[in-house]
Amino acid sequence: MKYPEFKQPLNYAQVGTDILKWWQENGIFEKSVSSREGQPTFVFYEGPPSANGAPGIHHVMARTVKDIFCRYQTLLGKQVPRKGGWDTHGLPIELQVEKELGITKEDIGKKISIEDYNQRCRETVMRFKAQWDDLTQKMGYWVDLDDPYITFKPEYIESCWALLKKLYDKGLLYKGYTIQPYSPAAGTGLSSHELNQPGTYHDVKDTTIVAQFKVTREEASEKLFAAATDEAPVYIMAWTTTPWTLAANTGLAVGKNIRYVLVRTFNPYTHAPIHVVLAKDLVSRYFSEKGATTSLEEYQAGDKVLPWRLEGEFVGSDLVGIHYERLFGQDQGFPAFEGEERAFRVIVGDFVTTEDGTGIVHISPTFGADDFRAAQLADIPALLVPDADGKLGPIVDRTGRYVPQMGEFGGRWVKNYDGHDQSGADYKTLDESIAIKMRKAGTAFKTEKYEHTYPHCWRTDKPVLYYPLDSWFIKTTAVKDRLIELNKTINWKPESTGTGRFGNWLENLVDWNLSRSRYWGTPLPIWRTQDGTEEICIGSIAELKVEIEKAIAAEIMTHSPLGEGDKLDLHRPYVDDIFLVSPSGQPMYRETDLIDVWFDSGAMPYAQWHYPIENAEKFQKNFPADYIAEGVDQTRGWFFTLHALAVMLEDSVAYKNVIANGLVLDKNGEKMSKSKGNAVDPFATLAQFGPDATRWYMIVNAPPWDNLKFDPTGVTEVQRRFFGTLFNTYSFYALYANLDEYSYDAASAVPAAERSELDRWVLSKLQSLLLEVRGHYDSYDPTKAARAIQDFVTDQLSNWYVRLSRRRFWKGELTADKRAAFDTLYECLYAVGQLMAPIAPFFAEWLYQNLMEAQTTGEKVESVHLTLLQEARTELIDAALEERMELAQRISSLTHSLRKKSVLKVRQPLQRILVPVLNESTREQVGKVEDLICAEVNVKHVEFLDDTSGVLVKSVKPNFKRLGQQYGPKLKVVGARIQQMTPEEITQLEKLGSLSVEAEGEAYTLTTDDVEIRTQDLPGWLVATDGPLTVALDVTLTEELRQEGVARELVNRLQNLRKDSGLEVQDKIRVTLGNQQPELTAAVQSFGDYIRTETQALALDFAADVNGGAVLEFDDYNVPVRLEVATS
């Protein structure tokens, strides 16, 4: 068998489709899992995509990252099951359906039944599944598409229920409230999506108040009173644009590091002497410069200038814990409330700024999300009052008016939600009434109308209220410490996402709000009695059936609405039609909420196996994951829900290693979007470049966690530079191996020790590469792995090893040396194929199959993806060899550069180069690669020059690192002195190992370690230097050299002619040259053997008349030539 040879250029897309077909026909993916049966498992979790939209190029990126490490672990011999999955619930699907039907959420249950609506969602959600499957296969992402988990299936939902029940039994599931945007006029909560609709934010003019909160004198506040110079009371000032919330105030928030001042002044309305506390930066906003010098004693009511004095300065943390008096207390007819003794304290708020207001924020936990959160952290209660049924609620009811207990303001609308007439001259809004009351009471420092933007309900156009709404929560805060602790054991790539974005999120954790008021999702499996006193959490279908039977027996239902078999559906509206019976005989109704879709995806480690209902063993074997990967935008999404559920349910991490990959942007760094028209079509990209170049480009260009600027020209470059070079290298190998009918056989390969210097060098490099690339894959850094492979292939293997070895491959018979060359190149190609297989799986397979094609001995593994990645043979790593080869490369490069300067082409042989050496080891090292250098730069000898020659001019360079440590500030003086060293001084330093010098009046003793001595020049020679290396070229041309140059030129032209005539490499020829040029004739006669060997000429003759031939032109020659194929 022969190694397949290919025409150029190779069609990479075709390689992709051919290999894909072959994989499918031979079940290679399945075998990559089944062949590892019994081996340790590498657990991977697929973050489920949603198939309701077409996949984009960023999915190719994300899935390449996932695929790489699964394939790599398979190469290490592990079994890597990869169950696919689909995320099928969620708002985007609902919105898409609504858009297509031209309806809104309001219409559900009216224009369309919940049943029909959900049916529509179910149909929509898999609409693009075929496209996704197609992309998955074409890009070479190996994942089990035949048996995926699907989140809307009854089994999946049942698992979610079982998990929720576990949490419920642990007391981690509770009903509470959060602050959400709410439209009293519409009577409904608003999603952030609704709030972000155009036109919802208007400019409105509101009454604003700078309120004064009177500080209680006690230990915590003593520093304020100590700073005060008189007995005037101390107030903390806070600004609000919603005065109606002041009646619900229970706290004040300061910035921890903000500076505050105590100011002695007067209340502008009552003129009473007071102290106020506010942020230092904002003093000028309330007090004029003039007031600072106006007399306090002479202040009188009606004075335009308010006198003031600074009396103390504090930071926010000094103020924390200070108590103050309630603004609207029970003494004024306002209601008492639970937890009052813990309220009215100064706390820290991370949202406090000195941009506006006073730098102190009034906190009403019922009417602000920040307020709610800060209050919860500081254990500040909310002001809640009982309604007619005794149920606790905020001081504003759901229609937008104060509850009756609110004293003189009871029943007032907080905003104009009922559309009442506000035009009367004596009409006052609630905010205005409050302002008037506070001015009279001396608790308002300033009241004014202020224009600002405020969100409005998109349907009623009335202002939105931030309002506490009932929700079900998972008490993640109860396990916060454990979440943080276990997070530290996760290997995050990049690390900063784990410690920063994710770590901070955990540090500021709030309970997980599970509730969604939607239709298409996993229903909350909790049934409650009307009064909420009795409830049940259902953990399985079986359990539900039992409860249904009970309810039927209690005549609460007549029959079970739960379908059977294929009809079984746990979605709304069916579950809503189930009514259960409580132990006391009351009917129970399902809590109508659905749960957050992120619970669905976070539950996938369990629900994908229908655990804990069944498959306990399967679950245990596949938990936790060794590795997951997803976009960084999932940090608070999937990454969090996986982690939270694992910690709460299993007291374990859910994943040990995680890559949070960045975005794919267009080539200008702009976000891709369909509307901008800069979105890259993944199918077109794969069709154009093939999957391997696309994947390789994405990985090699930037680490996955950086954003990728996707530029198709970059893919072209990868294709040319890396794949093109590798293809050429293989083609070169195949061409000559076939000519010699060589095929690799590990058993009879030439022992490494008997191979040439160059062979051993590239093998040494290869072993280093194996170690390095394994290391990068092991630490989940595919970019460094790809770069190392690419550098090896293009720079070391192709551009040095193959280039310098070419003659060995085509010269003569299949000798041991030639065999060694084939063995070496084969081993490199094979290893490269394995190493690149995770990133470029199709091309690696192509390469592997080609290499296997000619193999006649030994066991043939069917696919590169079924092989075991070879171990690095560290005994082949030879540091000294690698070092001297680098010397050879650098010396060659310098020599080329000298030829260039002297205009001496490489084809012209030269006598020698001179290399100064300052130590014996360099001489030895270079000596071993002398032949390589000579061949590469076409010179006859390398000559070494040492000190004894007396012609070397040395220079000296200060070793700043060492000198800096030793002399510190004196470094400049010493450094300058070193650069002025005379040749005699250098010689002395070398001989004695130290030298005393004087600089700026001080004496220093230098040692050889303080400087680097290098040769720099050879007087009378043309030299080139590269760091410590110096090379001189002898440009003297002898007659013999000149003749050899001519011979080489002639060989070159004849080779070109052979090629142009379409001759095969192995064809023999007869050559006849014109004899008109004596110099040429002489050269041919001197170097006849050489020319005949090189051109495979059996005969090389001269004739006066060469007819019918071409004319060779070079240098000053024009030679008629006739070339015939020799038949024997």
Place this chain on the structure above:
RNA sequence: GGGCUUGUAGCUCAGGUGGUUAGAGCGCUACACUGAUAAUGUAGAGGUCCGUGGUUCGAGUCCACGCAGGCCCA
């Protein structure tokens, strides 16, 4: 507004623990090479290392404050 992140040649990116003259590939220009040839070599042009301060004998690197892009969250 907050958290995280990025900013180095026209483009894409390297630059442990600070060391004086900041690199690579691509692209560009010139020359050379030619049985791997849509390859290769050599040379050249191209830099405010985002800015401003600071620490230091010395800062692309460390610190502070900003600016710009990105993501997430308010």
